[in-house]
Amino acid sequence: MKEREEENFVTPGDMLGKALELKPGYGAYFSSHDKAIYASLTGFRSLTPAPPDSDDPRATVEVKGHKAHGPVPEPGVVVTARVTKVMAKMASADIVCVRPKSVREKFTGIIRQQDVRATEIDKVEMHSSFRPGDIVKALVLSLGDARAYYLSTAKNELGVVSAESVAGATMVPISWTEMQCPLTGQTEHRKVAKIDVV
Template identity: 50%
Template sequence: MASVADAVVPGQRLGHVQEFNVGAGTYALQDFIYASVVGLKRIMKQGGDNELPFMTVQRENSQSAIPEIEAIVTCKVVRVNPRFASVNIMVVDGKPCTDDFQGIIRVQDVRATEKDKVKIYNSFRPGDIVRAQVISLGDARSYYLSTAANELGVIFGTSVAGGSLVPISWQEMQCTKTRVIELRKCAKPL
Protein backbone atom coordinates (compact mmCIF):
# COMPACT_ATOMS: atom_id res chain seq x y z
CA MET A 1 0.00 0.00 0.00
CA ALA A 2 1.42 3.38 -1.02
CA SER A 3 1.62 6.15 1.53
CA VAL A 4 1.29 9.88 1.04
CA ALA A 5 5.08 10.12 1.40
CA ASP A 6 5.43 8.07 -1.84
CA ALA A 7 3.45 10.61 -3.91
CA VAL A 8 5.69 12.85 -6.03
CA VAL A 9 5.31 15.77 -8.43
CA PRO A 10 7.37 16.72 -11.51
CA GLY A 11 10.73 18.24 -10.59
CA GLN A 12 10.85 16.67 -7.13
CA ARG A 13 14.30 15.26 -6.26
CA LEU A 14 14.09 11.51 -5.64
CA GLY A 15 17.67 10.35 -5.16
CA HIS A 16 21.27 10.28 -6.40
CA VAL A 17 22.43 8.59 -9.62
CA GLN A 18 25.13 6.72 -7.63
CA GLU A 19 22.37 4.94 -5.63
CA PHE A 20 19.73 4.27 -8.34
CA ASN A 21 19.32 3.77 -12.08
CA VAL A 22 16.93 6.13 -13.89
CA GLY A 23 13.61 4.40 -14.63
CA ALA A 24 10.23 5.27 -16.19
CA GLY A 25 8.76 8.58 -15.06
CA THR A 26 12.14 9.98 -13.94
CA TYR A 27 15.14 11.81 -15.38
CA ALA A 28 18.72 12.54 -14.31
CA LEU A 29 20.14 16.05 -14.06
CA GLN A 30 23.51 16.94 -12.49
CA ASP A 31 23.92 13.64 -10.57
CA PHE A 32 20.37 13.66 -9.15
CA ILE A 33 17.19 11.82 -10.17
CA TYR A 34 13.98 13.84 -10.48
CA ALA A 35 10.33 12.94 -11.09
CA SER A 36 9.02 13.82 -14.56
CA VAL A 37 5.33 12.97 -13.89
CA VAL A 38 2.84 13.06 -11.03
CA GLY A 39 2.59 9.63 -9.43
CA LEU A 40 3.94 7.25 -6.83
CA LYS A 41 7.67 6.69 -6.24
CA ARG A 42 8.77 3.06 -6.63
CA ILE A 43 12.14 1.35 -6.25
CA MET A 44 12.51 -1.76 -8.43
CA LYS A 45 15.30 -4.17 -7.50
CA GLN A 46 17.27 -5.97 -10.23
CA GLY A 47 18.17 -9.66 -10.34
CA GLY A 48 21.92 -9.23 -9.74
CA ASP A 49 23.42 -8.31 -6.38
CA ASN A 50 25.85 -5.75 -7.82
CA GLU A 51 23.28 -3.89 -9.92
CA LEU A 52 21.65 -0.68 -8.73
CA PRO A 53 17.86 -0.68 -8.27
CA PHE A 54 15.72 1.41 -10.64
CA MET A 55 13.93 4.53 -9.37
CA THR A 56 10.55 4.87 -11.15
CA VAL A 57 7.42 6.99 -10.84
CA GLN A 58 4.16 5.23 -11.70
CA ARG A 59 1.09 7.20 -12.62
CA GLU A 60 -2.08 6.30 -10.77
CA ASN A 61 -4.36 4.27 -13.02
CA SER A 62 -7.54 6.28 -12.63
CA GLN A 63 -10.26 5.24 -15.05
CA SER A 64 -12.37 8.00 -16.53
CA ALA A 65 -16.10 7.90 -15.94
CA ILE A 66 -17.86 6.83 -19.15
CA PRO A 67 -21.45 7.86 -19.94
CA GLU A 68 -23.91 4.97 -20.20
CA ILE A 69 -27.62 4.89 -21.06
CA GLU A 70 -29.77 6.29 -18.20
CA ALA A 71 -26.72 7.82 -16.46
CA ILE A 72 -27.19 11.30 -15.00
CA VAL A 73 -24.54 13.68 -16.33
CA THR A 74 -23.50 17.24 -15.60
CA CYS A 75 -22.42 19.14 -18.69
CA LYS A 76 -21.61 22.60 -20.00
CA VAL A 77 -23.41 24.11 -22.99
CA VAL A 78 -20.89 25.16 -25.65
CA ARG A 79 -23.09 25.87 -28.69
CA VAL A 80 -26.76 26.44 -29.40
CA ASN A 81 -28.59 26.27 -32.73
CA PRO A 82 -32.34 26.03 -33.50
CA ARG A 83 -32.32 22.20 -33.55
CA PHE A 84 -30.08 21.28 -30.59
CA ALA A 85 -27.63 22.39 -27.90
CA SER A 86 -24.08 20.98 -27.98
CA VAL A 87 -22.56 20.21 -24.58
CA ASN A 88 -19.33 18.94 -23.06
CA ILE A 89 -19.94 16.20 -20.47
CA MET A 90 -17.94 16.85 -17.29
CA VAL A 91 -19.39 14.51 -14.64
CA VAL A 92 -21.10 11.10 -14.95
CA ASP A 93 -23.12 9.85 -11.95
CA GLY A 94 -21.03 11.99 -9.60
CA LYS A 95 -17.66 10.90 -11.03
CA PRO A 96 -15.55 13.42 -12.97
CA CYS A 97 -14.58 12.65 -16.56
CA THR A 98 -10.88 12.76 -17.39
CA ASP A 99 -11.66 12.28 -21.09
CA ASP A 100 -13.66 14.64 -23.28
CA PHE A 101 -17.20 13.54 -24.15
CA GLN A 102 -19.61 15.56 -26.29
CA GLY A 103 -23.38 15.43 -26.05
CA ILE A 104 -26.40 16.84 -27.84
CA ILE A 105 -29.70 17.91 -26.32
CA ARG A 106 -32.16 17.88 -29.22
CA VAL A 107 -35.20 20.17 -29.28
CA GLN A 108 -37.57 17.19 -28.84
CA ASP A 109 -35.65 16.02 -25.71
CA VAL A 110 -35.82 19.30 -23.75
CA ARG A 111 -39.29 18.87 -22.17
CA ALA A 112 -41.72 16.01 -21.68
CA THR A 113 -44.75 18.09 -22.75
CA GLU A 114 -45.39 20.71 -25.44
CA LYS A 115 -42.35 19.52 -27.40
CA ASP A 116 -43.45 21.41 -30.50
CA LYS A 117 -43.32 24.77 -28.64
CA VAL A 118 -39.72 24.38 -27.38
CA LYS A 119 -37.16 26.90 -28.54
CA ILE A 120 -33.61 25.84 -27.70
CA TYR A 121 -32.40 29.42 -27.22
CA ASN A 122 -35.11 29.92 -24.55
CA SER A 123 -33.99 26.75 -22.77
CA PHE A 124 -30.17 26.89 -22.83
CA ARG A 125 -27.41 29.41 -23.47
CA PRO A 126 -23.67 28.84 -23.97
CA GLY A 127 -21.95 28.60 -20.59
CA ASP A 128 -24.95 27.09 -18.75
CA ILE A 129 -24.28 24.07 -16.52
CA VAL A 130 -26.95 21.43 -17.16
CA ARG A 131 -28.00 18.20 -15.43
CA ALA A 132 -29.22 15.71 -18.06
CA GLN A 133 -29.81 12.00 -18.63
CA VAL A 134 -28.13 9.93 -21.33
CA ILE A 135 -30.90 8.52 -23.55
CA SER A 136 -28.76 7.09 -26.36
CA LEU A 137 -25.14 6.50 -27.23
CA GLY A 138 -25.88 8.63 -30.30
CA ASP A 139 -23.52 8.80 -33.23
CA ALA A 140 -19.72 8.59 -33.34
CA ARG A 141 -19.35 12.19 -32.17
CA SER A 142 -21.96 12.78 -29.47
CA TYR A 143 -24.19 11.18 -26.84
CA TYR A 144 -27.89 12.06 -26.99
CA LEU A 145 -29.12 13.63 -23.75
CA SER A 146 -32.53 14.55 -22.34
CA THR A 147 -33.71 17.14 -19.81
CA ALA A 148 -37.38 16.05 -19.93
CA ALA A 149 -37.64 15.06 -16.24
CA ASN A 150 -38.41 17.75 -13.64
CA GLU A 151 -35.07 17.34 -11.81
CA LEU A 152 -33.12 17.82 -15.07
CA GLY A 153 -32.21 21.10 -16.74
CA VAL A 154 -30.07 24.16 -16.06
CA ILE A 155 -28.55 24.08 -12.57
CA PHE A 156 -26.24 27.09 -12.97
CA GLY A 157 -26.22 29.94 -15.43
CA THR A 158 -24.80 33.38 -15.97
CA SER A 159 -26.97 36.26 -17.16
CA VAL A 160 -26.22 38.62 -20.02
CA ALA A 161 -25.12 41.17 -17.39
CA GLY A 162 -22.66 38.67 -15.89
CA GLY A 163 -24.55 37.89 -12.68
CA SER A 164 -25.52 34.46 -11.41
CA LEU A 165 -28.98 33.21 -12.27
CA VAL A 166 -31.40 31.92 -9.62
CA PRO A 167 -34.40 29.76 -10.65
CA ILE A 168 -37.81 31.33 -9.96
CA SER A 169 -39.98 28.86 -11.91
CA TRP A 170 -39.52 25.80 -14.10
CA GLN A 171 -38.78 27.99 -17.13
CA GLU A 172 -37.43 31.26 -15.70
CA MET A 173 -34.26 32.36 -13.91
CA GLN A 174 -33.53 35.77 -12.42
CA CYS A 175 -30.21 37.65 -12.48
CA THR A 176 -28.87 38.39 -8.98
CA LYS A 177 -27.36 41.70 -10.17
CA THR A 178 -30.03 43.30 -12.34
CA ARG A 179 -33.15 41.30 -11.36
CA VAL A 180 -33.82 40.73 -15.09
CA ILE A 181 -35.70 37.49 -15.82
CA GLU A 182 -34.25 35.15 -18.47
CA LEU A 183 -35.84 32.04 -19.95
CA ARG A 184 -34.24 28.64 -19.24
CA LYS A 185 -35.35 25.01 -18.77
CA CYS A 186 -34.64 24.92 -15.01
CA ALA A 187 -33.84 21.82 -13.00
CA LYS A 188 -36.00 21.27 -9.93
CA PRO A 189 -33.69 21.54 -6.89
CA LEU A 190 -32.89 18.19 -5.31
Protein backbone atom coordinates in the same frame (compact mmCIF):
# COMPACT_ATOMS: atom_id res chain seq x y z
CA MET B 1 0.71 -14.31 -20.26
CA LYS B 2 -1.95 -11.94 -21.58
CA GLU B 3 -3.80 -12.89 -24.75
CA ARG B 4 -3.42 -10.14 -27.29
CA GLU B 5 -4.16 -11.76 -30.65
CA GLU B 6 -7.78 -10.62 -30.59
CA GLU B 7 -7.14 -7.09 -29.32
CA ASN B 8 -7.23 -3.83 -31.21
CA PHE B 9 -7.62 -0.21 -30.12
CA VAL B 10 -11.17 1.16 -29.91
CA THR B 11 -12.84 4.37 -28.73
CA PRO B 12 -16.42 5.02 -27.50
CA GLY B 13 -18.94 4.41 -30.27
CA ASP B 14 -16.83 1.91 -32.23
CA MET B 15 -18.75 -1.22 -33.19
CA LEU B 16 -17.28 -4.31 -31.53
CA GLY B 17 -19.46 -6.87 -33.26
CA LYS B 18 -22.97 -8.22 -33.72
CA ALA B 19 -25.01 -9.46 -30.77
CA LEU B 20 -25.69 -12.75 -32.58
CA GLU B 21 -22.02 -13.68 -32.17
CA LEU B 22 -20.92 -11.69 -29.10
CA LYS B 23 -22.25 -10.53 -25.75
CA PRO B 24 -21.12 -7.28 -24.04
CA GLY B 25 -18.76 -7.32 -21.08
CA TYR B 26 -16.89 -4.49 -19.32
CA GLY B 27 -16.65 -1.31 -21.43
CA ALA B 28 -19.22 -2.51 -23.98
CA TYR B 29 -22.97 -2.17 -24.41
CA PHE B 30 -25.74 -3.61 -26.58
CA SER B 31 -27.68 -1.34 -28.95
CA SER B 32 -31.21 -2.58 -29.68
CA HIS B 33 -31.36 -0.19 -32.66
CA ASP B 34 -29.11 -2.38 -34.85
CA LYS B 35 -28.54 -5.43 -32.58
CA ALA B 36 -24.85 -4.60 -32.32
CA ILE B 37 -22.37 -4.15 -29.50
CA TYR B 38 -20.41 -0.91 -29.13
CA ALA B 39 -17.49 0.30 -27.04
CA SER B 40 -18.28 2.68 -24.18
CA LEU B 41 -14.60 3.11 -23.24
CA THR B 42 -11.30 3.84 -24.91
CA GLY B 43 -9.02 0.81 -24.83
CA PHE B 44 -8.37 -2.53 -26.49
CA ARG B 45 -11.05 -4.88 -27.81
CA SER B 46 -10.72 -8.22 -26.06
CA LEU B 47 -12.64 -11.46 -26.61
CA THR B 48 -13.18 -14.15 -23.99
CA PRO B 49 -14.59 -17.43 -25.36
CA ALA B 50 -17.67 -18.82 -23.62
CA PRO B 51 -16.91 -21.58 -21.07
CA PRO B 52 -17.41 -25.09 -22.54
CA ASP B 53 -20.36 -25.80 -20.21
CA SER B 54 -22.13 -22.46 -20.93
CA ASP B 55 -25.68 -22.38 -22.32
CA ASP B 56 -24.71 -19.28 -24.29
CA PRO B 57 -22.07 -20.11 -26.92
CA ARG B 58 -21.24 -16.45 -27.64
CA ALA B 59 -17.87 -15.01 -26.68
CA THR B 60 -17.80 -11.98 -24.36
CA VAL B 61 -16.34 -8.81 -25.87
CA GLU B 62 -14.75 -6.27 -23.51
CA VAL B 63 -12.73 -3.07 -23.66
CA LYS B 64 -9.61 -3.26 -21.49
CA GLY B 65 -6.25 -1.82 -20.78
CA HIS B 66 -6.60 1.95 -21.06
CA LYS B 67 -5.75 3.12 -17.57
CA ALA B 68 -6.34 6.85 -18.18
CA HIS B 69 -10.09 6.64 -18.43
CA GLY B 70 -12.26 7.84 -15.61
CA PRO B 71 -16.04 7.40 -15.49
CA VAL B 72 -17.80 7.04 -18.84
CA PRO B 73 -21.33 8.17 -19.78
CA GLU B 74 -23.68 5.23 -20.31
CA PRO B 75 -27.37 5.09 -21.29
CA GLY B 76 -29.60 5.64 -18.25
CA VAL B 77 -27.01 7.58 -16.22
CA VAL B 78 -27.41 11.23 -15.14
CA VAL B 79 -24.54 13.49 -16.19
CA THR B 80 -23.57 17.13 -15.70
CA ALA B 81 -22.65 19.00 -18.87
CA ARG B 82 -21.62 22.50 -19.94
CA VAL B 83 -23.54 23.87 -22.93
CA THR B 84 -21.13 24.91 -25.69
CA LYS B 85 -23.40 25.75 -28.63
CA VAL B 86 -27.14 26.31 -29.11
CA MET B 87 -28.75 25.84 -32.54
CA ALA B 88 -32.36 25.92 -33.72
CA LYS B 89 -32.97 22.16 -33.31
CA MET B 90 -30.38 21.13 -30.73
CA ALA B 91 -27.75 22.17 -28.22
CA SER B 92 -24.33 20.62 -27.84
CA ALA B 93 -22.55 20.27 -24.51
CA ASP B 94 -19.34 18.91 -23.03
CA ILE B 95 -20.01 16.26 -20.39
CA VAL B 96 -18.00 17.17 -17.29
CA CYS B 97 -19.32 14.71 -14.68
CA VAL B 98 -20.85 11.23 -14.73
CA ARG B 99 -22.99 11.04 -11.58
CA PRO B 100 -20.74 12.87 -9.05
CA LYS B 101 -17.41 11.91 -10.65
CA SER B 102 -15.61 14.21 -13.07
CA VAL B 103 -14.57 12.75 -16.42
CA ARG B 104 -11.00 12.64 -17.70
CA GLU B 105 -11.71 12.33 -21.39
CA LYS B 106 -13.74 14.63 -23.61
CA PHE B 107 -17.30 13.43 -24.15
CA THR B 108 -19.74 15.45 -26.21
CA GLY B 109 -23.48 15.43 -25.66
CA ILE B 110 -26.36 16.62 -27.83
CA ILE B 111 -29.74 17.71 -26.48
CA ARG B 112 -32.24 17.50 -29.33
CA GLN B 113 -35.36 19.66 -29.45
CA GLN B 114 -37.62 16.64 -28.78
CA ASP B 115 -35.61 15.72 -25.67
CA VAL B 116 -35.75 19.10 -23.84
CA ARG B 117 -39.03 18.52 -22.03
CA ALA B 118 -41.79 15.93 -21.79
CA THR B 119 -44.77 18.10 -22.86
CA GLU B 120 -45.47 20.54 -25.72
CA ILE B 121 -42.38 19.26 -27.53
CA ASP B 122 -43.30 21.10 -30.74
CA LYS B 123 -43.24 24.46 -28.86
CA VAL B 124 -39.71 24.03 -27.47
CA GLU B 125 -37.35 26.83 -28.46
CA MET B 126 -33.72 25.88 -27.93
CA HIS B 127 -32.57 29.49 -27.40
CA SER B 128 -35.20 29.90 -24.63
CA SER B 129 -34.06 26.67 -22.96
CA PHE B 130 -30.27 26.89 -22.92
CA ARG B 131 -27.40 29.32 -23.48
CA PRO B 132 -23.71 28.58 -23.99
CA GLY B 133 -21.99 28.26 -20.61
CA ASP B 134 -25.07 26.88 -18.82
CA ILE B 135 -24.47 23.88 -16.57
CA VAL B 136 -27.16 21.25 -17.13
CA LYS B 137 -28.12 17.99 -15.51
CA ALA B 138 -29.20 15.50 -18.16
CA LEU B 139 -29.97 11.83 -18.67
CA VAL B 140 -27.91 9.87 -21.20
CA LEU B 141 -30.36 8.36 -23.72
CA SER B 142 -27.90 6.65 -26.05
CA LEU B 143 -24.71 7.01 -27.98
CA GLY B 144 -25.80 9.15 -30.92
CA ASP B 145 -24.04 10.14 -34.12
CA ALA B 146 -20.43 11.21 -34.51
CA ARG B 147 -19.46 9.94 -31.07
CA ALA B 148 -21.80 12.36 -29.29
CA TYR B 149 -24.17 11.12 -26.61
CA TYR B 150 -27.87 11.94 -26.92
CA LEU B 151 -28.97 13.66 -23.69
CA SER B 152 -32.43 14.40 -22.32
CA THR B 153 -33.68 17.06 -19.90
CA ALA B 154 -37.30 15.91 -20.16
CA LYS B 155 -37.78 15.21 -16.44
CA ASN B 156 -38.54 17.85 -13.79
CA GLU B 157 -35.26 17.31 -11.96
CA LEU B 158 -33.23 17.70 -15.18
CA GLY B 159 -32.28 20.90 -16.96
CA VAL B 160 -30.22 24.00 -16.19
CA VAL B 161 -28.76 23.93 -12.67
CA SER B 162 -26.42 26.91 -13.00
CA ALA B 163 -26.35 29.81 -15.43
CA GLU B 164 -24.61 33.15 -15.68
CA SER B 165 -26.52 36.30 -16.54
CA VAL B 166 -25.41 38.91 -19.07
CA ALA B 167 -24.10 40.91 -16.08
CA GLY B 168 -21.88 37.97 -15.09
CA ALA B 169 -23.75 36.93 -11.93
CA THR B 170 -24.95 33.42 -11.10
CA MET B 171 -28.69 33.48 -11.71
CA VAL B 172 -31.37 32.26 -9.33
CA PRO B 173 -34.19 30.00 -10.58
CA ILE B 174 -37.61 31.62 -10.05
CA SER B 175 -39.80 29.17 -12.01
CA TRP B 176 -39.62 26.13 -14.30
CA THR B 177 -38.83 28.38 -17.24
CA GLU B 178 -37.07 31.44 -15.84
CA MET B 179 -33.95 32.44 -13.96
CA GLN B 180 -33.25 35.88 -12.54
CA CYS B 181 -30.05 37.91 -12.27
CA PRO B 182 -29.57 39.00 -8.63
CA LEU B 183 -27.68 42.11 -9.75
CA THR B 184 -29.99 43.54 -12.40
CA GLY B 185 -33.25 41.77 -11.59
CA GLN B 186 -33.58 40.79 -15.26
CA THR B 187 -35.10 37.41 -16.04
CA GLU B 188 -33.93 35.01 -18.74
CA HIS B 189 -35.69 31.95 -20.12
CA ARG B 190 -34.24 28.51 -19.38
CA LYS B 191 -35.38 24.90 -19.02
CA VAL B 192 -34.76 24.97 -15.27
CA ALA B 193 -34.04 21.80 -13.25
CA LYS B 194 -36.21 21.35 -10.17
CA ILE B 195 -33.89 21.62 -7.17
CA ASP B 196 -34.88 19.45 -4.21
CA VAL B 197 -35.11 21.67 -1.17
CA VAL B 198 -33.88 19.66 1.81
